[in-house]
Amino acid sequence: MLKPEIMDDMDLPNRTDAYIAKIVAGEKALEPKPYAAIRILQHIESELQARETGRWSLFPRILQPALVVSGLVVALFLGVAIGRHKTTLASTEATAEAGIETLRSELFLSDFTDEENTLYLVE
Amino acid sequence: MTDQELIEGIKQQDRNAFRFLVGQHQRLVIKTAYYFVGDMDEAEDISQEVFMQIIDSIGRFRGSSTFTTWIYRITVNKSLTRVKRNKRREIFTRLESLFRPGASTPNLQEPADESDPVEKPENKELLNRAIASLPDNQRTAFILSKYEELSYKEIAGIMELSLNAVESLIHRAKINLQKSLSAHFPEYVKT
Numbered sequence: 300m301l302k303p304e305i306m307d308d309m310d311l312p313n314r315t316d317a318y319i320a321k322i323v324a325g326e327k328a329l330e331p332k333p334y335a336a337i338r339i340l341q342h343i344e345s346e347l348q349a350r351e352t353g354r355w356s357l358f359p360r361i362l363q364p365a366l367v368v369s370g371l372v373v374a375l376f377l378g379v380a381i382g383r384h385k386t387t388l389a390s391t392e393a394t395a396e397a398g399i400e401t402l403r404s405e406l407f408l409s410d411f412t413d414e415e416n417t418l419y420l421v422e
Numbered sequence: 423m424t425d426q427e428l429i430e431g432i433k434q435q436d437r438n439a440f441r442f443l444v445g446q447h448q449r450l451v452i453k454t455a456y457y458f459v460g461d462m463d464e465a466e467d468i469s470q471e472v473f474m475q476i477i478d479s480i481g482r483f484r485g486s487s488t489f490t491t492w493i494y495r496i497t498v499n500k501s502l503t504r505v506k507r508n509k510r511r512e513i514f515t516r517l518e519s520l521f522r523p524g525a526s527t528p529n530l531q532e533p534a535d536e537s538d539p540v541e542k543p544e545n546k547e548l549l550n551r552a553i554a555s556l557p558d559n560q561r562t563a564f565i566l567s568k569y570e571e572l573s574y575k576e577i578a579g580i581m582e583l584s585l586n587a588v589e590s591l592i593h594r595a596k597i598n599l600q601k602s603l604s605a606h607f608p609e610y611v612k613t
Binding site for chain 2: 316325327332339
């Protein structure tokens with residue numbers, strides 16, 4: 300059971316408080332592990348160095364995605380421009396073709412194209 | 423080195439100042455963190471975060487409180503964050519164990535044997551759990567008062583509360599702890 304001096308020392312109103320006080324006293328006796336300060340300082344140093352390195356590596360980290368995105372945008376524009384040029388060429392050809400067709404039909408030239416190219420020898 | 427010199431040194435990223443800072447305050451930081459998390463390795467881990475935070479935010483220290491009070495405040499905040507993270511992890515582990523055959527969770531309702539319950543490690547764990555179940559502000563006030571033996575005025579400074587508020591928090595924390603523990607150790611509770 301609890302020693303009377305613990306009850307007096309802690310000046311706590313009841314037994315639960317004394318129980319808590321006894322456990323707390325045990326916990327308070329615990330000390331940090333040896334060389335904790337050295338480990339903390341090592342952590343600080345490595346963290347600061349990592350940040351210093353990270354600052355320099357920030358440039359390629361930003362530049363790389365920026366280059367990829369700008370490359371994609373250029374490719375997209377090129378694609379659209381080439382596509383538009385092709386469409387114009389195709390429509391010009393189609394218009395010319397249609398014009399020729401109209402001309403041929405108006406001049407009955409189509410008849411000649413279907414004409415048989417067979418030669419009949421007359422004796 | 424005075425506090426002012428130390429603060430200036432930290433601002434200049436002076437390694438000697440860092441060494442002095444850690445040397446002077448590591449015990450306070452690690453022990454305070456330990457009272458929150460109950461594990462020395464984890465407390466040391468928290469202390470690393472605390473010192474990095476001190477170095478990072480030294481520019482924001484205006485001197486409205488003492489340097490030590492400011493360090494306590496950072497330590498308490500970091501510890502509470504860790505406790506919350508641990509709680510989430512614990513909930514996840516418990517959920518996981520429900521779906522794992524043969525797994526069992528520790529039974530906290532086991533009756534105490536005839537020996538002094540204070541001496542049993544599982545009962546220390548029980549108190550730690552009872553403290554952990556307190557609301558954040560009650561737990562902080564209780565730990566700073568009972569473990570760190572800080573005055574109500576110092577606690578008020580760390581928690582940025584009035585003296586009356588601190589007094590009330592500690593009183594409520596004690597009542598809540600009594601309620602939690604009386605279920606396990608009726609022989610220790612005043613009738």
